[in-house]
Amino acid sequence: MNNQTTLEPSQKKSFILLRNKPFIGLLIFAVLVSFMNPRFLSASNMLNVLRQTSINAIISAGMTFVILTGGIDLSVGSILAFCGAISASLMASGQNAFLAIAVSLVIGGILGMLSGMFISYGKLQAFITTLVTMTLMRGATLVFTDGKPISIGFGDNTSLFGSIGAGNILGIPTPIYIMAVVYGVSYYVLNHTKFGRYVYAVGGNEEATKLSGINVDKVKTKVYAISGVLSALAGIVVTARLFSAQPTAGSGYELDAIAAVVLGGTSLAGGIGRITGTITGALIIGVLGNALNLLNVSSYYQLMIKALVILAAVLMDRKSKK
Numbered sequence: 001m002n003n004q005t006t007l008e009p010s011q012k013k014s015f016i017l018l019r020n021k022p023f024i025g026l027l028i029f030a031v032l033v034s035f036m037n038p039r040f041l042s043a044s045n046m047l048n049v050l051r052q053t054s055i056n057a058i059i060s061a062g063m064t065f066v067i068l069t070g071g072i073d074l075s076v077g078s079i080l081a082f083c084g085a086i087s088a089s090l091m092a093s094g095q096n097a098f099l100a101i102a103v104s105l106v107i108g109g110i111l112g113m114l115s116g117m118f119i120s121y122g123k124l125q126a127f128i129t130t131l132v133t134m135t136l137m138r139g140a141t142l143v144f145t146d147g148k149p150i151s152i153g154f155g156d157n158t159s160l161f162g163s164i165g166a167g168n169i170l171g172i173p174t175p176i177y178i179m180a181v182v183y184g185v186s187y188y189v190l191n192h193t194k195f196g197r198y199v200y201a202v203g204g205n206e207e208a209t210k211l212s213g214i215n216v217d218k219v220k221t222k223v224y225a226i227s228g229v230l231s232a233l234a235g236i237v238v239t240a241r242l243f244s245a246q247p248t249a250g251s252g253y254e255l256d257a258i259a260a261v262v263l264g265g266t267s268l269a270g271g272i273g274r275i276t277g278t279i280t281g282a283l284i285i286g287v288l289g290n291a292l293n294l295l296n297v298s299s300y301y302q303l304m305i306k307a308l309v310i311l312a313a314v315l316m317d318r319k320s321k322k
Contacts, residue, residue, distance in 0.1 A: 053286030054175035062227035070270025077250030078137035084235030088245035091152035097161040112228020116221035165241025203270025
């Protein structure tokens with residue numbers, strides 16, 4: 001979408017402002033929070049915000065691919081928990097850290113691919129299919145872990161695995177690097193590859209995309225597989241950070257991921273959105289949570305405030321699009 005070349009200068013300015021509205025909103029919000037609590041802009045707190053945001057941001061990147069095609073994935077939190085439990089179990093049994101990571105990522109991709117196949121080839125609704133996957137994998141996680149945390153154990157191999165979630169490189173937490181790589185690759189795929197163009201085309205007009213000869217079912221299956229892999233990656237990071245897999249890990253993460261994508265300007269109808277907007281949306285949620293903690297707002301009120309902020313953002317976004 002490059003309509004800027006046909007617009008008047010004043011229209012170009014409005015277009016740029018609308019296109020970067022999530023980022024501008026993030027900056028304004030950060031400035032307001034810094035006035036309320038000067039500690040917010042400290043280097044240590046900024047790194048803490050980025051580290052806390054990284055999990056949701058990784059999941060949200062996969063969710064962006066799905067929503068751009070007009071779909072939805074409610075299973076991301078459950079896949080995170082299940083793949084985290086798999087990686088912890090392999091580590092506890094003395095397996096190599098790289099093997100544990102690879103197996104978990106493959107399982108996440110397969111689970112996402114299966115959901116995608118039911119949606120694309122089976123013509124089932126994405127909401128129902130991923131709701132079933134969410135419930136099924138949450139139950140599978142509880143059965144696999146027997147409802148108890150799985151510790152990854154101790155040793156050099158464990159330290160290597162743990163560095164993924166709890167390590168630092170040049171003073172910056174490892175999850176931040178992982179988040180940056182995920183978004184760098186996602187940006188390239190969506191903006192500089194055929195597959196990326198197909199993703200936008202499917203979300204923009206699925207029937208026209210079919211008529212142009214593109215295999216829509218394959219594209220939709222792949223985006224759910226990508227979502228599954230990134231959910232598994234987030235599960236590995238969470239497990240490595242805690243040095244254990246929690247059977248309830250990832251509960252509610254699907255809602256935060258969807259919120260980050262929507263706050264970033266991606267349309268739930270598909271075909272419109274940017275991966276750079278998603279990282280901004282994830283940061284808005286992360287900054288909001290951090291600000292409420294710094295201001296000593298009760299956790300009972302935090303969920304309500306977060307819901308109202310997201311609702312207000314979606315309403316304003318819809319109004320601006322009209």
